[in-house]
Amino acid sequence: MLEDLDNRMQKSIGALKTELASIRTGRANAALLDHVRVSYYGSEVPMNQVGNLSVPEPRMLMITPWDKTQIAVIEKAIMKSDLGLTPTSDGEVVRIMLPELTEDRRRDLVKQVKAVGEKAKVSIRSIRRDANDSVKHQVKDDGLPEDESKRMQDRVQKVTDKFIAEIDQIIEHKEAEILTV
Structure with a gap:
């Protein structure tokens, strides 16, 4: 289950990077x-x-x-x-x-980057919710002990936190790239 969780979250990160690549910075790409x-x-x-x-x-x-x-x-x-x-x-x-970006245009692009990052975080949280629901179904259907369920949910949260931190880092890097004159 954790492997599937990791793969799905990795795909969200890939989609974020692809979307950010199409946002213009001061450099040609x-x-x-x-x-x-x-x-x-x-x-x-x-x-x-x-x-x-x-x-x-x-x-x-x-x-x-x-x-x-x-x-x-x-x-x-x-x-x-x-x-x-x-x-x-x-x-x-x-x-x-590519013309030089104005300060206003840079700020607009930073807002756009933050919105894309927030969309990626929502995607990661949705994947976390699905994983937690799966664990809860295992408790009901398969008789998974409560303490094991709690451990699995903690692991899901740790994986989620890791990917959210990665998104924050990617967004921060893109913002710096945009704001560099």
């Missing part, structure tokens, strides 16, 4: 474009499937499309996205310059 979908020969595909994404400079993203005829489509997809970025191209590659 190819993960910013993960949720941008491109209409590529009739089907919507992720940006990383239409070309090579790279970060040649700290504030620049570069997309080298595998099919040069799709440059206009890639630019259009970036413009339509909620990133608020303007791509430029030279016929070979698409470049995206």
Whole structure:
């Protein structure tokens, strides 16, 4: 049971990291474009499937499309996205310059990061509740002794505390990254 608990909580941490990667900081990161979908020969595909994404400079993203005829489509997809970025191209590659973040925008991003972190904590607590319910059912159905039930619930709480602390650390790191000018 504790192995399953650990695996489920680890998946929540993975989802948190993935979501945080798509939140823009002052530095360019190819993960910013993960949720941008491109209409590529009739089907919507992720940006990383239409070309090579790279970060040649700290504030620049570069997309080298595998099919040069799709440059206009890639630019259009970036413009339509909620990133608020303007791509430029030279016929070979698409470049995206990331503007400097204003202090207000940094504060908004920190609020967004905290909200994502809180969502992850809620997920961890939900997993804890499921595990505790499972232990209580074992007491009723399988005749698990009360003291063993209490020990198992204490172990579940220790695992939960470990993952909550990890979330706090990840959020703190991301906030520092955003606030660094």
